Amino acid sequence: MLRRLNTLDLSKWLPTAAALLATGTLLRLSGLLTSSIWYDESFSLELAHLPLLDMVRLAALDFNPPLWELLIWPVVRLVGYNALGLRVLAVLAGCGALWLAYTLAITGSKGEAVYTMALAALLPGLLWISQDGRVYAVYSMLYLAGYIYATKGRWLGLLAVCGLLLYSHGTGALYVLALLLIAWIYNSGSRRKVILVGLGALLAWLPWLPSLFAASGDAFWLSFDWHFVGVQSIGALFGPTLSGQFSVLAVVILAVSLLACVVVWLERMINTRSIILSEPGLIIAAILPVLVMIVISATVKPLFFYRPIAPAILPLCLLIGRSITPRRLTWTSWVIPYSWALVMLVSLLAWNTTTRGANIEQAARFINLGYKSGEIVYHATGTTYLPFKQYLDPEIPQMIMDIPQAPALLRPSLGTAFGGVYGDLPEGPAWIVYARDPVINGVGSRYMDNLTSNVRSELITELHAWQFAPIQVWYRKGEK
Amino acid sequence: MSDYTSMPLLIMIVFYLLVCLFFSSLWKVTNET
Numbered sequence: 001m002l003r004r005l006n007t008l009d010l011s012k013w014l015p016t017a018a019a020l021l022a023t024g025t026l027l028r029l030s031g032l033l034t035s036s037i038w039y040d041e042s043f044s045l046e047l048a049h050l051p052l053l054d055m056v057r058l059a060a061l062d063f064n065p066p067l068w069e070l071l072i073w074p075v076v077r078l079v080g081y082n083a084l085g086l087r088v089l090a091v092l093a094g095c096g097a098l099w100l101a102y103t104l105a106i107t108g109s110k111g112e113a114v115y116t117m118a119l120a121a122l123l124p125g126l127l128w129i130s131q132d133g134r135v136y137a138v139y140s141m142l143y144l145a146g147y148i149y150a151t152k153g154r155w156l157g158l159l160a161v162c163g164l165l166l167y168s169h170g171t172g173a174l175y176v177l178a179l180l181l182i183a184w185i186y187n188s189g190s191r192r193k194v195i196l197v198g199l200g201a202l203l204a205w206l207p208w209l210p211s212l213f214a215a216s217g218d219a220f221w222l223s224f225d226w227h228f229v230g231v232q233s234i235g236a237l238f239g240p241t242l243s244g245q246f247s248v249l250a251v252v253i254l255a256v257s258l259l260a261c262v263v264v265w266l267e268r269m270i271n272t273r274s275i276i277l278s279e280p281g282l283i284i285a286a287i288l289p290v291l292v293m294i295v296i297s298a299t300v301k302p303l304f305f306y307r308p309i310a311p312a313i314l315p316l317c318l319l320i321g322r323s324i325t326p327r328r329l330t331w332t333s334w335v336i337p338y339s340w341a342l343v344m345l346v347s348l349l350a351w352n353t354t355t356r357g358a359n360i361e362q363a364a365r366f367i368n369l370g371y372k373s374g375e376i377v378y379h380a381t382g383t384t385y386l387p388f389k390q391y392l393d394p395e396i397p398q399m400i401m402d403i404p405q406a407p408a409l410l411r412p413s414l415g416t417a418f419g420g421v422y423g424d425l426p427e428g429p430a431w432i433v434y435a436r437d438p439v440i441n442g443v444g445s446r447y448m449d450n451l452t453s454n455v456r457s458e459l460i461t462e463l464h465a466w467q468f469a470p471i472q473v474w475y476r477k478g479e480k
Numbered sequence: 481m482s483d484y485t486s487m488p489l490l491i492m493i494v495f496y497l498l499v500c501l502f503f504s505s506l507w508k509v510t511n512e513t
Binding site for chain 2: 052053054055056057060066067070142145148149152154156157159160161163164167204207208210211
């Protein structure tokens with residue numbers, strides 16, 4: 001990579017692309033600790049608290065493979081069981097992925113490099129995953145590294161990436177297949193090695209497969225329709241803050257950009273009079289896994305939402321940068337770039353690191369300040385128990401509603417392992433934390449509605465964030 | 481694989497092997513010059 005850097009005329013593109021690299025890095029770092037730890041993050045943090053082997057054993061009870069928890073396990077012991085310990089690896093991986101995108105972007109023309117880096121550095125969706133104490137920034141970085149290994153025929157690196165992708169997320173297999181296909185196309189003389197890498201990755205995956213099959217019967221909380229696909233795709237790219245007419249504009253721009261990529265693709269095929277593309281890697285990397293995810297979601301089981309598609313975003317930035325530059329396609333020379341710039345400006349202006357996880361810390365502070373001895377904090381679901389546990393005074397007793405809920409709202413087997421106590425709310429004054437999640441079952445929501453509609457109950461605060469249902473904090477006075 | 485006690489240990493071994501392999505490859509690629 002560095003050798004290629006040295007052979008190019010640096011003065012042509014370096015200042016702007018490097019400035020974008022620096023800006024993207026700063027944006028990823030700034031405000032890293034300002035948002036509260038939300039449920040998904042607290043889940044990983046609670047797992048990382050456990051002894052190593054117990055952690056892996058318990059992780060097998062959940063949907064997601066344990067790569068992230070394995071990675072943060074030593075980090076939280078060094079840095080602390082807090083937002084920094086949880087997020088430092090994510091932000092490093094986010095910056096690392098941006099650097100990899102930079103090394104790929106600068107191999108093209110100045111226009112390509114600048115366009116790609118503007119997208120890769122500034123898209124709020126990528127800032128989001130870099131500041132989220134979950135696996136997605138690592139997932140994204142691994143996939144881009146895998147793309148480099150696959151195109152260069154780096155077999156051990158590719159094997160490592162494939163194995164790690166399979167332990168990153170349930171959708172890892174789709175990204176592995178895309179990488180193997182790229183390696184197959186780019187290394188026609190070494191296809192036996194591609195097969196060996198695939199077999200090696202499968203072998204590495206074997207210990208996890210029983211857990212994957214066990215979790216495959218679980219109903220997900222996701223739905224699937226085209227509106228959902230649009231909302232989640234825009235969320236993945238621009239973050240959750242893009243609203244109203246700008247979302248519509250973003251969908252249009254994305255669709256037009258993809259269409260323009262196809263036009264460029266066809267144009268090249270016509271020019272070379274061949275159906276074999278010279279550089280199909282980015283098209284495969286950016287589009288194939290997402291397309292397969294949509295097909296699986298439409299036919300078998302909903303998988304598609306903003307986070308599992310995160311690894312495809314950087315290849316998409318490279319694909320758009322490489323396809324839609326003025327010299328390639330004149331009709332897109334100003335319409336698409338300026339439209340992207342407008343939507344990105346709006347989404348960046350609306351980007352707020354503080355509100356990313358809602359202000360759970362502040363809500364917990366209300367309880368800490370108002371708490372009187374003998375009260376308890378009662379949660380409808382584990383999805384509020386875990387994040388509130390990070391901020392409530394340890395001596396305040398907490399309890400979770402004992403009416404079975406969907407596994408996505410924390411399985412009781414896991415909740416108990418994290419110190420959760422299940423039961424009905426005893427009489428007397430209490431703090432009630434009610435996540436108005438649409439997947440709470442009818443019996444559970446009726447029970448909670450009864451508690452909170454009581455004349456003695458008063459709504460203290462309500463927390464809103466894009467990625468989870470509104471959380472209400474109520475205070476129920478004692479009977480006089 | 482049904483042996484539930486050996487599964488976490490196997491995963492741990494696989495994880496550390498893969499991480500070592502990943503970083504050694506990254507080291508080689510970045511030191512090509």
